[in-house]
Amino acid sequence: MPRTPAVDTLRGGLPDRYLTPEDLVTLFGLDSVETVYTWRKKRTGPPGFRVGKHIRYDPADVRAWVTQQTAAEGEAA
Numbered sequence: 001m002p003r004t005p006a007v008d009t010l011r012g013g014l015p016d017r018y019l020t021p022e023d024l025v026t027l028f029g030l031d032s033v034e035t036v037y038t039w040r041k042k043r044t045g046p047p048g049f050r051v052g053k054h055i056r057y058d059p060a061d062v063r064a065w066v067t068q069q070t071a072a073e074g075e076a077a
Contacts (some may be wrong), residue, residue, distance in 0.1 A: 018056040021048075027062075 015023065021036040024046070030036065039045025040055065046065035048055045 015059060017059075018051075019059060019062060020057075021055055024057060024062070 019027070021033045024030065024036045025033050036045060040048055046057055046062045048057045048061075050056075
């Protein structure tokens with residue numbers, strides 16, 4: 001069974017499953033997955049966790065990170 005793209009499974013803004021770096025690229029309209037890996041290396045993006053050799057992101061953590069970024073941007077304006 002082929003995997004459903006993240007944009008097709010959105011419910012309330014985010015999928016009901018752990019997200020991959022590729023999902024974040026799709027959700028945020030990023031140029032490449034390297035951006036997500038750079039965020040992780042610099043600890044500037046949403047917190048992720050390892051499952052074996054794979055990185056996964058909890059949708060709730062991604063939502064909290066977006067909220068934090070939005071609030072910080074509002075304070076800077």
